[in-house]
Amino acid sequence: MFNKVLIANRGEIAVRIxxxxxxxxxxxxxxxxxxxxxxxxxxxxxxxxxxxxxxxxESYLRSDKIIEIAKKSGAGAxxxxxxxxxxxxxxxxxxxxxxxAFIGPKPSAIAAMGDKGxxxxxxxxxxxxxxxxxxGEGGLSNDELLKIAPEIGFPLLVKATAGGGGKGMREVHNxxxxxxxxxxxxxxAESAFGDGxxxxxxxxxGARHIxxxxxxxxxxxxxxxxERECSLxxxxxxxxxxxxxxxxxxxxxxxxxxxxxxxxxxxxVSYVNAGTIEFLVDRDKNFFFLExxxxxxxxxxxxxxxxxxxxxxxxxxxxxxxxxxITQEDVQMNGWAIECRVNAEDPYNNFMPSTGRITxxxxxxxxxxxxxxxxxxxxxxxxxxxxxxxxxxxxxxxxAEAILRMRRALEEYKIVGxxxxxxxxxxxxxxxxxMAGQFDTQFVEKRFDMETSGQARKPIPEIAAIFATLVAxxxxxxxxxxxxxxxxxxxxxxxxxxxxxxxx
Amino acid sequence: xxxxxTINEHEYLVDILDDHRVVVNGxxxxxDFESVSGQPVxxxxxxxxxxxxxxxxxxxxxxxxxxxxxxxxxxVDEREHRLRSAFxxxxxxxxxxxxxxxxxxxxxxxxxEDGQKIGEGDVLLILESMKMQNExxxxxxxxxxxxxxxxxxxxxxxxxxxxxx
Numbered sequence: 001m002f003n004k005v006l007i008a009n010r011g012e013i014a015v016r017i018x019x020x021x022x023x024x025x026x027x028x029x030x031x032x033x034x035x036x037x038x039x040x041x042x043x044x045x046x047x048x049x050x051x052x053x054x055x056x057x058e059s060y061l062r063s064d065k066i067i068e069i070a071k072k073s074g075a076g077a078x079x080x081x082x083x084x085x086x087x088x089x090x091x092x093x094x095x096x097x098x099x100x101a102f103i104g105p106k107p108s109a110i111a112a113m114g115d116k117g118x119x120x121x122x123x124x125x126x127x128x129x130x131x132x133x134x135x136g137e138g139g140l141s142n143d144e145l146l147k148i149a150p151e152i153g154f155p156l157l158v159k160a161t162a163g164g165g166g167k168g169m170r171e172v173h174n175x176x177x178x179x180x181x182x183x184x185x186x187x188x189a190e191s192a193f194g195d196g197x198x199x200x201x202x203x204x205x206g207a208r209h210i211x212x213x214x215x216x217x218x219x220x221x222x223x224x225x226x227e228r229e230c231s232l233x234x235x236x237x238x239x240x241x242x243x244x245x246x247x248x249x250x251x252x253x254x255x256x257x258x259x260x261x262x263x264x265x266x267x268x269v270s271y272v273n274a275g276t277i278e279f280l281v282d283r284d285k286n287f288f289f290l291e292x293x294x295x296x297x298x299x300x301x302x303x304x305x306x307x308x309x310x311x312x313x314x315x316x317x318x319x320x321x322x323x324x325x326i327t328q329e330d331v332q333m334n335g336w337a338i339e340c341r342v343n344a345e346d347p348y349n350n351f352m353p354s355t356g357r358i359t360x361x362x363x364x365x366x367x368x369x370x371x372x373x374x375x376x377x378x379x380x381x382x383x384x385x386x387x388x389x390x391x392x393x394x395x396x397x398x399x400a401e402a403i404l405r406m407r408r409a410l411e412e413y414k415i416v417g418x419x420x421x422x423x424x425x426x427x428x429x430x431x432x433x434x435m436a437g438q439f440d441t442q443f444v445e446k447r448f449d450m451e452t453s454g455q456a457r458k459p460i461p462e463i464a465a466i467f468a469t470l471v472a473x474x475x476x477x478x479x480x481x482x483x484x485x486x487x488x489x490x491x492x493x494x495x496x497x498x499x500x501x502x503x504x
Numbered sequence: 505x506x507x508x509x510t511i512n513e514h515e516y517l518v519d520i521l522d523d524h525r526v527v528v529n530g531x532x533x534x535x536d537f538e539s540v541s542g543q544p545v546x547x548x549x550x551x552x553x554x555x556x557x558x559x560x561x562x563x564x565x566x567x568x569x570x571x572x573x574x575x576x577x578x579x580v581d582e583r584e585h586r587l588r589s590a591f592x593x594x595x596x597x598x599x600x601x602x603x604x605x606x607x608x609x610x611x612x613x614x615x616x617e618d619g620q621k622i623g624e625g626d627v628l629l630i631l632e633s634m635k636m637q638n639e640x641x642x643x644x645x646x647x648x649x650x651x652x653x654x655x656x657x658x659x660x661x662x663x664x665x666x667x668x669x
Binding site for chain 1: 505507509511512514516518520526528529533535537539540544545546548550555556557558559561566567568569570571572573574575577579581606607608609612613632633634635636637638661
């Protein structure tokens with residue numbers, strides 16, 4: 001059994017996993033790219049080893065090097081985190097082949113769920129409802145997809161077979177625009193996952209994205225930790241998650257029904273470790289299997305907040321061959337948790353990624369607030385990796401308390417050096433539809449606007465005018481000072497002396 | 505010192521009397537203004553009320569992020585304002601448009617070429633940054649001139665990628 005864990009990741013999730021290891025008394029090994037020498041995960045780990053240059057392909061995706069480092073440092077297990085090697089069956093297999101433990105599911109389960117086509121066919125066979133689409137067939141050509149599309153019906157989604165995180169995904173509304181969208185989806189999938197295969201799925205309109213957290217051990221115990229509401233997305237990237245879902249609310253019967261279906265889906269691939277089953281839920285509370293994420297999710301902390309279960313610690317426990325520390329009967333959802341993903345993106349400029357050095361940072365603290373992050377003042381946000389810089393999680397007794405607490409925490413949060421989407425989250429917290437829990441997966445893109453949403457706050461243009469004028473005024477004064485100082489840099493006698501020496 | 509400050513197309517006459525008194529459109533406020541440890545975060549007390557803002561400087565404007573809202577501000581002093589109105593101002597809608605990289609990244613595709621006619625909203629270039637592909641579009645119709653980068657090239661923030669005339 002292992003007592004030293006290599007964390008094959010970076011950023012906030014590497015720090016999160018490190019923390020769990022620390023609390024379990026395990027030693028930690030970090031790996032890093034040249035861009036991350038000063039990163040928090042490197043500084044917090046017991047040991048740290050360089051992987052290579054900044055681009056992921058030359059560093060965090062170098063599975064051979066990572067395994068080599070694990071063996072050299074004496075780490076008995078590897079935790080992949082999410083992204084990078086998080087859902088790569090070949091990597092998991094290579095880890096096992098070297099006699100190391102992989103903190104995650106078996107390679108066969110990753111492969112079965114990783115190919116979205118196979119996943120849909122497998123769970124459908126186990127009696128789990130799926131969204132209509134191209135079933136169980138990977139690697140269809142554009143011509144074949146164009147032929148099948150009208151049978152499924154528009155609007156539909158083109159999705160990357162190896163996909164996740166909205167990459168390589170396109171919404172298609174008619175046959176005419178489909179060839180171009182297929183091309184761009186394949187291109188993006190190819191660059192993100194090294195696999196340009198895509199499949200089609202019907203777009204369920206007015207749907208909510210609700211997912212179930214699963215834990216399974218090697219002894220046949222499979223439990224669910226309730227749901228997470230993840231409908232607030234932009235370009236299929238989650239921006240805010242909450243647990244429980246306001247749509248399920250106190251419908252305990254529905255919660256248990258979805259939970260049991262999720263457990264069945266996990267069992268259909270003999271799943272072990274932590275995983276998440278994503279469902280689309282329509283207005284009439286019909287739910288369809290979307291996909292399974294065979295790894296730790298970004299948004300796992302909200303489930304931890306409402307259930308009190310430390311998911312990463314359970315993952316390690318499971319990988320050590322032990323039984324789950326809890327049974328289904330022990331799982332109770334208490335209170336309400338919300339997570340805002342703080343991304344280096346400018347919400348006033350079409351969410352363009354923003355890069356730069358963080359010069360000043362104040363993290364929110366106080367009752368019911370948790371911040372998972374890997375950044376600090378002086379840290380450089382580079383264009384090489386994901387734009388997620390931190391996750392702000394709040395917990396309240398009720399949803400209302402959680403929302404008010406999130407508003408308070410967002411106000412406290414100060415990041416200088418890069419633009420962030422914090423103003424977007426503030427607007428969202430003020431929006432009446434969010435407060436009422438009336439939103440679906442289209443809400444952010446179709447019915448939310450930085451200019452008009454969030455009417456709760458009174459505009460204060462006079463105050464903005466004072467700020468702007470005082471800053472401009474100070475700038476003018478400073479520039480005149482500078483010119484004056486340069487004129488009288490040194491005394492004229494000294495200057496003459498230097499001049500004479502120069503011409504000697 | 506008197507300034508004309510335009511916030512979201514609305515003009516304010518701001519007169520800075522001294523370090524602690526500012527008159528906005530004839531109303532005098534007692535203010536206390538501090539830059540928080542030399543950063544673009546500013547703290548302002550106005551008649552006892554506390555506000556905190558980020559003030560970003562862009563090419564000609566200031567962007568003020570306060571109380572969860574972004575205000576675009578243009579500040580000119582009174583003399584400059586008089587000069588501008590005398591000569592008739594306003595940016596002229598002509599000349600070359602330079603497409604600049606909004607962030608550092610990798611050029612994935614350039615679907616246009618030199619001399620090509622394009623319409624407003626056409627995709628000029630696809631730039632990948634932070635694992636997302638961003639389509640950079642034409643703000644107006646015109647003709648592509650001088651594509652300065654190649655597919656596969658890494659570009660810096662604000663680097664000129666191509667121009668439209």
